[in-house]
Structures are given as C-alpha cells and as structure tokens.
Amino acid sequence: MCLAIPACIVELLPDDMARIELDGVRKEISLSLIQGARVGDYVIVHVGYALQLLDPEEAAQTLALFAELANQT
Amino acid sequence: MKYVDEFRDGALAQNLTDSIALQAQQSRTYRLMEFCGGHTHALSRYGLLGILPANVQMIHGPGCPVCVLPIGRVDLAIRLAMEKDVILCSYGDCLRVPASDQMSLLKAKARGGDVRMVYSALDALKIAMNNPARQVVFFAIGFETTTPPTASIIRQARANGLTNFSVLCNHVLTLPAMEAILTQPGGVPLQGLVGPAHVSTVIGSQPYQYIAKRFNKPIVISGFEPLDLLQGILMLLRQVNENRAEVENEFTRAVTLAGNRKAQALVDEVFEVRDSFEWRGLGSLPFSGLKIRVAFAEFDAELRYPDLIYTNVPDHKACECGAILRGEKRPQDCKIFGTICTPDNPIGSCMVSSEGACAAHYTYGRFSEVKWAL
Numbered sequence: 285m286c287l288a289i290p291a292c293i294v295e296l297l298p299d300d301m302a303r304i305e306l307d308g309v310r311k312e313i314s315l316s317l318i319q320g321a322r323v324g325d326y327v328i329v330h331v332g333y334a335l336q337l338l339d340p341e342e343a344a345q346t347l348a349l350f351a352e353l354a355n356q357t
Numbered sequence: 358m359k360y361v362d363e364f365r366d367g368a369l370a371q372n373l374t375d376s377i378a379l380q381a382q383q384s385r386t387y388r389l390m391e392f393c394g395g396h397t398h399a400l401s402r403y404g405l406l407g408i409l410p411a412n413v414q415m416i417h418g419p420g421c422p423v424c425v426l427p428i429g430r431v432d433l434a435i436r437l438a439m440e441k442d443v444i445l446c447s448y449g450d451c452l453r454v455p456a457s458d459q460m461s462l463l464k465a466k467a468r469g470g471d472v473r474m475v476y477s478a479l480d481a482l483k484i485a486m487n488n489p490a491r492q493v494v495f496f497a498i499g500f501e502t503t504t505p506p507t508a509s510i511i512r513q514a515r516a517n518g519l520t521n522f523s524v525l526c527n528h529v530l531t532l533p534a535m536e537a538i539l540t541q542p543g544g545v546p547l548q549g550l551v552g553p554a555h556v557s558t559v560i561g562s563q564p565y566q567y568i569a570k571r572f573n574k575p576i577v578i579s580g581f582e583p584l585d586l587l588q589g590i591l592m593l594l595r596q597v598n599e600n601r602a603e604v605e606n607e608f609t610r611a612v613t614l615a616g617n618r619k620a621q622a623l624v625d626e627v628f629e630v631r632d633s634f635e636w637r638g639l640g641s642l643p644f645s646g647l648k649i650r651v652a653f654a655e656f657d658a659e660l661r662y663p664d665l666i667y668t669n670v671p672d673h674k675a676c677e678c679g680a681i682l683r684g685e686k687r688p689q690d691c692k693i694f695g696t697i698c699t700p701d702n703p704i705g706s707c708m709v710s711s712e713g714a715c716a717a718h719y720t721y722g723r724f725s726e727v728k729w730a731l
C-alpha cells in the first residue's frame with residue numbers, strides 16, 4: 285500500500301484534481317493535500333492523492349552524495 | 358523513469374556498499390530496524406540483505422498497515438458487509454487479511470456481501486454519491502500517509518450533504534509504535550532505526566527528535582529506492598560509530614522538518630487521538646490510533662452502528678506475525694512459512710500485503726537462503 289513512485293503532473297483539472305503520468309500510464313489524482321503544484325512538477329502519489337512535491341535540487345544533491353568515494357568515509 | 362532509475366543505479370550501489378563495508382567495524386554488530394513495510398519490501402526486492410556485511414542486520418519493523426490490523430477490526434468490517442447490508446469499501450490489501458472463522462473480506466464478498474475494492478479513498482466517496490439508496494462504509498486503515506485522504510473525503514462528504522456515508526476508522530500513528538518497540542521488555546536491542554519515507558513526507562522529520570533523544574538511538578529517514586536505503590544504512594553506521602543519536606534525513610527531496618502542514622491541519626480538523634488502540638503483535642497501545650471527532654460524528658461508522666463492538670481475537674496458533682512485527686522473529690522462523698502459509702493462502706496478515714515481512718521474504722528472499730545452506 286505504501287509503495288509509490290514519483291509521478292509527473294501533465295495537466296491540472298478542476299476540483300483540485302490533476303492528470304499524472306507514471307511510466308506511460310495516465311491517471312487522475314487529487315492535489316487537495318498540497319499547495320502550489322504546477323504542470324511538470326513531480327509528486328509523490330499515495331492512494332490517489334499527492335502527498336508532497338519533489339524538490340529537484342535536493343534530489344540532485346542526494347545523488348551527488350551517493351557518488352562520494354568510498355575511501356572518504 | 359525520472360527520480361526512479363537514477364536511484365537504482367548499479368555503479369552507485371557498488372560505491373555505497375563499498376562505503377558500508379568500510380564503515381562497518383568488525384568488533385560491532387549493527388542491528389537496525391527498518392520501521393516501514395515499504396523498506397522491508399525494498400530490502401528483499403533489490404536483494405540488499407544479501408549485499409550487506411554479515412554484522413549489519415536489518416530487523417523488520419511493524420510499519421505495514423495491513424499487518425498490524427488486528428483480526429477483531431477485520432471482523433467488524435465483515436459484519437458490516439454481512440449483517441448490515443452496507444456497501445463496504447476497502448483498499449485491496451485488506452480483502453485477503455484472515456479474520457475469525459476462516460473468513461476474510463474476500464470470502465464475505467463470495468458469500469454475497471457487497472464488498473468493493475477501491476484504489477483511492479475518493480473512489481469510496483464516489484460510490485456513496487452514486488448509490489444514494491445504500492449505506493456505504495469506507496474501511497479506513499493505514500498510518501499517517503492514508504489518514505489525510507480519509508480526512509479529505511469526510512470533509513467532502515459533509516460539504517456534499519451525504520447521509521449514506523461513514524468511515525470505520527483504523528488509522529494508527531507511527532511514533533507510539535516506535536516507542537512501543539523501543540520499550541518492550543525483552544525486545545531486540547537495536548542500534549538504530551530507518552525512519553519511514555512517505556509517513557515522514559506528511560509528519561516531517563521533527564517529531565522523531567523526541568524518540569532519538571529519549572532512547573538515545575540514531576534515526577535516519579530514508580527514501581524507498583535501493584540507493585536511498587543503502588545511503589540511509591551508511592548514515593546510521595556512521596552515527597553508531599561516532600556515538601551520535603540524531604535524526605538525519607536522507608529523503609530531503611520529499612521530507613522537510615515540518616512536513617506537509619496542509620495535510621496535518623486537515624487531519625487535525627477531522628480526527629482526534631484515541632485513548633488506546635489494539636495492534637497486532639504490539640497489543641493495546643495508549644494514544645496510538647485516531648478516531649473521528651464529535652464534530653463529524655455522523656460519518657463515524659462506530660457511532661452509526663453502535664452494536665459493532667470490537668473484541669480482541671487471538672491470532673492463529675502457529676502464526677508468528679506478532680513476534681515478527683515486534684522484530685523478535687523472522688519469517689523463516691515460522692513453522693508453517695511457505696508450506697501451509699503462502700500468499701495464495703495466507704494464515705497471518707504478514708503474508709498478505711507485499712509490504713509484509715513474510716510476503717516479501719516469500720516472494721524475493723526464500724531462494725537466497727538455499728545458498729547459505731549448501
């Protein structure tokens with residue numbers, strides 16, 4: 285139930301709804317729990333609701349952390 | 358897929374496992390609990406358990422919503438469907454949870470109960486709107502991730518003036534369960550905890566600080582992708598080695614200190630904390646579950662059907678789910694694992710959901726054991 289992957293918002297719909305795309309599949313979800321989502325943003329979707337916006341800068345920084353060399357630990 | 362593939366990169370995984378191997382000191386044993394079932398699933402699915410050093414042991418926690426649901430709560434849902442003639446809506450994972458008398462919601466459906474699987478809480482609300490002549494009950498389960506959607510539909514039901522909709526609320530809280538794990542007598546000694554990913558998007562990283570301080574345990578909130586988990590484990594090893602017990606956040610791309618305030622406000626408007634709630638494996642825990650506030654009483658199925666009274670039902674005699682949920686046993690310690698109890702015929706709840714420890718081990722882990730036996 286908790287397994288969810290980030291999905292891209294492709295269209296904003298009435299009533300705080302949005303269409304998202306997930307690996308080629310489109311689906312309607314609710315944006316009522318978050319604020320300020322725009323087309324092109326990535327969101328974490330859980331049981332049909334976006335729980336949080338994904339922060340692209342933080343994602344890049346985390347990826348950079350993974351690449352830190354082992355001998356620096 | 359963006360934000361997925363790069364977090365599953367093999368070369369980076371190798372780099373992280375090398376770092377973990379360097380960080381893991383031979384003289385120590387690191388027992389780390391992944392609280393959340395999503396992490397349990399990922400550890401098995403990506404074979405991470407096999408690439409960790411032998412002295413880094415992952416202990417499965419109780420953070421699988423379907424697993425911690427006690428039999429007595431499922432019995433209530435079945436009674437609603439069979440005796441009260443309601444349309445009972447539930448997330449798919451709940452349907453196969455074994456209940457009393459070898460029943461489940463799925464079997465209730467086969468026997469004529471109007472049980473419907475929904476993907477989203479919103480679907481339950483739509484069913485109520487489309488069936489004004491029938492009573493519709495949403496069997497709501499889950500931690501802080503599924504609670505805001507339930508709060509949202511209760512508010513919408515009020516806004517739409519619905520009189521045929523109610524919620525059987527089984528929502529539970531992460532922090533009281535973490536405390537229970539860390540205080541249980543005879544519990545496994547843990548050196549640190551991997552904090553849940555999606556729960557933390559809602560509650561934020563701040564609430565864990567109390568736990569880290571009080572129990573002097575490092576907590577690292579980590580994402581669900583394999584590299585996130587490896588990085589989270591590495592951060593925990595560093596903290597243990599440096600004698601730190603802090604809350605660190607690996608999943609900064611989605612988790613902030615304060616979390617999702619809009620969702621928190623919504624939950625607070627609709628729900629209040631129960632005096633106690635019964636968990637499978639952990640027993641009755643004070644202030645660990647939510648109920649619907651009096652202001653929304655007309656949407657509370659427990660008030661609408663007052664003769665539905667929760668009774669405690671013991672688990673199947675052979676089932677070790679309780680001990681597994683407390684981190685004391687592993688799925689392979691259960692005598693009927695993989696023989697009598699399989700995902701097709703689950704005897705306990707840990708074999709039902711893909712986040713359950715037994716289901717994860719059955720699906721991905723059981724063959725890796727063979728190697729060790731040779």
Ligand code: SF4
Nearest residue numbers: 677678691698705715
């Ligand atoms: S294998 Fe089945 S019976 Fe055994 S502990 Fe797991 S869920 Fe319970």
